[in-house]
Amino acid sequence: MLxxxxxxxxxxxxxLSMARRGLEVPVGRLAATEAEIRELRxxxxxxxxxxxxxxxxxxxxxxEEKRQAIERATSLAGRIxxxxxxxxxxxxxxxxxxxxxxxxxxxxxxxxxxxxxSQELRRVGETPSFGFEPAxxxxxxxxxxxxxxKRAAKMAGSRFGYLKxxxxxxxxxxxxxxxxxxxxxxxxxxxxxxxxxxxxxFGTGFFPGDRQQVYEIPADDLFLAATSEIxxxxxxxxxxxxxxxxxxxxxxxxxxxxxxxxxHGKDTGGIFRVHQFDKVEMFSFTRPxxxxxxxxxxxxxxxxxxxxxxxxxxxxxxxxxxxxxxxxKKYDIEAWFPSWNAYREITSCSNTTDYQAxxxxxxxxxxxxxxxxxxxxxxxxxxxxxxxxxxxxxxQSDGSVLMPEALHPYLGFDRIDPP
RNA sequence: GGAGAGGUGGCCGAGAGGUCGAAGGCGCUCGCCUGCUAAGCGAGUAGGGGGUUUGUAGCUCCCUCGAGGGUUCAAAUCCCUCCCUCUCCGCCA
Numbered sequence: 001m002l003x004x005x006x007x008x009x010x011x012x013x014x015x016l017s018m019a020r021r022g023l024e025v026p027v028g029r030l031a032a033t034e035a036e037i038r039e040l041r042x043x044x045x046x047x048x049x050x051x052x053x054x055x056x057x058x059x060x061x062x063x064e065e066k067r068q069a070i071e072r073a074t075s076l077a078g079r080i081x082x083x084x085x086x087x088x089x090x091x092x093x094x095x096x097x098x099x100x101x102x103x104x105x106x107x108x109x110x111x112x113x114x115x116x117x118s119q120e121l122r123r124v125g126e127t128p129s130f131g132f133e134p135a136x137x138x139x140x141x142x143x144x145x146x147x148x149x150k151r152a153a154k155m156a157g158s159r160f161g162y163l164k165x166x167x168x169x170x171x172x173x174x175x176x177x178x179x180x181x182x183x184x185x186x187x188x189x190x191x192x193x194x195x196x197x198x199x200x201x202f203g204t205g206f207f208p209g210d211r212q213q214v215y216e217i218p219a220d221d222l223f224l225a226a227t228s229e230i231x232x233x234x235x236x237x238x239x240x241x242x243x244x245x246x247x248x249x250x251x252x253x254x255x256x257x258x259x260x261x262x263x264h265g266k267d268t269g270g271i272f273r274v275h276q277f278d279k280v281e282m283f284s285f286t287r288p289x290x291x292x293x294x295x296x297x298x299x300x301x302x303x304x305x306x307x308x309x310x311x312x313x314x315x316x317x318x319x320x321x322x323x324x325x326x327x328x329k330k331y332d333i334e335a336w337f338p339s340w341n342a343y344r345e346i347t348s349c350s351n352t353t354d355y356q357a358x359x360x361x362x363x364x365x366x367x368x369x370x371x372x373x374x375x376x377x378x379x380x381x382x383x384x385x386x387x388x389x390x391x392x393x394x395x396q397s398d399g400s401v402l403m404p405e406a407l408h409p410y411l412g413f414d415r416i417d418p419p
Numbered sequence: 420g421g422a423g424a425g426g427u428g429g430c431c432g433a434g435a436g437g438u439c440g441a442a443g444g445c446g447c448u449c450g451c452c453u454g455c456u457a458a459g460c461g462a463g464u465a466g467g468g469g470g471u472u473u474g475u476a477g478c479u480c481c482c483u484c485g486a487g488g489g490u491u492c493a494a495a496u497c498c499c500u501c502c503c504u505c506u507c508c509g510c511c512a
Binding site: 038041042044045046048049051052054055056058059060069070071072073074075076077197240361363368370 | 437438465466467468469470475476479480481482491492493502
């Protein structure tokens, strides 16, 4: 959610920022409505003040005097109700629109509207050249008998997968290995709830925009979280933090659930795009002035992890029009996938500035009044995609796959061989 | 799932239609005082929004006593719905 003060003081800032996302926002109309709501509320407040002082008098009056005072108070009450009803209606209409507006875009976010407009910042690691035709992860998963999407489809439908044997062990190794790194970097490890209230989804900016992407449990008014970002962000909702506590950094592990509505026909094979996967996610609460630096720090941790896995990657600055609602700026790390002959997203980190903090009411004490903190999130390990990248990049001519050295102590094996 | 008890400021806790954004205590902050410390004395100490102001401070108004509705001239207090916590029983990893 954006700051109303910005709408009042410089609506053009909002208009221009939304334009970078390819959105045309009638800021003039919004500003006028907001001003009208404020006027109505102001008038109602003044009448209310009169009503309250009259009410205090009534308590001490008797007989005819009291009767007349109550009559005047009744008329005041009626006018106040009328004003508040009008303000309430307008307000509901205003916020319905206001809540859909995404965050202001950081000036340094890449220009453009789509994925193709991402700005490549750097490439790291050499893409492998095989002396044979490399297999894709689906084929490798099958031939090694470590990923089973066929039986998963029978059991739960398309876009599910079983991790089996050494792939299952690989998941646990990845989680433990990454958590060790993150704890060392000062993050507090967390295992988070996957069922969340609407408030958490609204607070993180997934609602109202991405509602169709989220699984719903109507009987209990709960939703399956698409990422632990949601439960980590809402962890400090309604709190006023001490500035000395900041930055607060978490590493959350959870399963993630996504309906993937509207992606029919996209990435249909294997486990690249599935309804359920496990992920270690980083999340930070910072002072406003520190969030840019924190964003780079998170990216640094992501690069360190991907680097240790010996996966070739590139870093991109995501284009303004391709940003999620809450992000002001986003870096993606795209791993090299030989089967696609392309780089594709394996991590993503966003600076959401005060957008989530405002909705979740996460503040810090500050001289002259409390201030909203900034929040940031970033993928440490999206298990499924990392497994794919490992299989495809480290496959050997004999059909086996070598494991990166960093994982050996966590795995208890250094390669996966065909059965 | 069954039965019961509760949600009030940073914490504890009073409050049962008007003088209550809220007694008292603890904690915290500032000041005074006392060789030091402790004790003592005094003052301050919730959040959000609006108005005034170039801005800050100040002044002022409104809202918030778990959330949302309702009754009333007037609600922390009465009514309804929901959420949460605790205790006992049941069930369960």
